[in-house]
Amino acid sequence: MKAAILVFPGSNREGDVAKAIELVTGRKPQMIWHGDGDFEKTDLIVVPGGFSYGDYLRCGAMAAQSPVMAEVRKRAAQGVPVLGICNGFQIVTEAGLLPGTLMRNEKLKFICGDVHLRVETSQSLFTNRYQAGQVVKVPVAHAEGNYFADEDTLKKLEDRGQIAFRYCSSDGTIDTSGNPNGSIRNIAGVFNETKTVMGLMPHPENAVEPMFGGSDGKALFESLVEALS
Amino acid sequence: MKGEMKARVHVTLKNGVLDPQGKAIGHSLNRLGFAEVGDVRQGKFIELELAETDTAKARARLDEMCRKLLANTVIENYSIELVG
Numbered sequence: 024m025k026a027a028i029l030v031f032p033g034s035n036r037e038g039d040v041a042k043a044i045e046l047v048t049g050r051k052p053q054m055i056w057h058g059d060g061d062f063e064k065t066d067l068i069v070v071p072g073g074f075s076y077g078d079y080l081r082c083g084a085m086a087a088q089s090p091v092m093a094e095v096r097k098r099a100a101q102g103v104p105v106l107g108i109c110n111g112f113q114i115v116t117e118a119g120l121l122p123g124t125l126m127r128n129e130k131l132k133f134i135c136g137d138v139h140l141r142v143e144t145s146q147s148l149f150t151n152r153y154q155a156g157q158v159v160k161v162p163v164a165h166a167e168g169n170y171f172a173d174e175d176t177l178k179k180l181e182d183r184g185q186i187a188f189r190y191c192s193s194d195g196t197i198d199t200s201g202n203p204n205g206s207i208r209n210i211a212g213v214f215n216e217t218k219t220v221m222g223l224m225p226h227p228e229n230a231v232e233p234m235f236g237g238s239d240g241k242a243l244f245e246s247l248v249e250a251l252s
Numbered sequence: 253m254k255g256e257m258k259a260r261v262h263v264t265l266k267n268g269v270l271d272p273q274g275k276a277i278g279h280s281l282n283r284l285g286f287a288e289v290g291d292v293r294q295g296k297f298i299e300l301e302l303a304e305t306d307t308a309k310a311r312a313r314l315d316e317m318c319r320k321l322l323a324n325t326v327i328e329n330y331s332i333e334l335v336g
Contacts, residue, residue, distance in 0.1 A: 088321060169272075171326070173326070
């Protein structure tokens, strides 16, 4: 699996994603600077976390209009898989590749720590190495992760199985106690209609080695290798 | 700049979209003794200079700017005001 990782001014998790991908593929991903309108064809494009363009105007709004994202939109339309993590999730929603948006956390605080997620489907490029209903533990680190979409959009997302992950308690219960940021219906990650684009606020790339607190995120990258190699 | 026009764009959250920052501001005002303050909604104010003399054209372009960048229409409304 050949992967490209986009780098914007203010990105800061690109190295972590690169390590996670190298761990499961044995090859280093390409790093693509935001001003590059063209880059080598790859099997996967990753939009990493950070604070692209200082979060000016709205998180992800500036990055969504950068030259590299125009190319990503084109490739996503051709079916090239795109994974947006944290700020990358904000960028791909701002770019119109995923429905909804990420708002300020309900309690207005930056949150940093482990959360539990329920895997909503194993039927995707990104989640085939998980079981539907499985509870995993991965870290979050964000101030704007409060997912919002209008009722019509939510209904469509649920009817078409486009919810990837929901925040939950450690036993898998979906309620407010397991919801760290106020996301509507506890949504932590979503797919586009064709399930070739996925965005999520938590950081699976920071949960790939037991030494660093857990490895529940590794299966996400293994799923991609399984589907794209 | 000849034919310069100024525009003011207000971006606000749509009704029904929770505004935690507005709420926090409201609570602080109440705590400061401004008991008359009820619901508070927070937004953005953006002032732009335009090299344009035709107000209809300016409005159409501003509308496009709002839709493409200045506002996120999933959660925000915008209004455009042309000055001078």
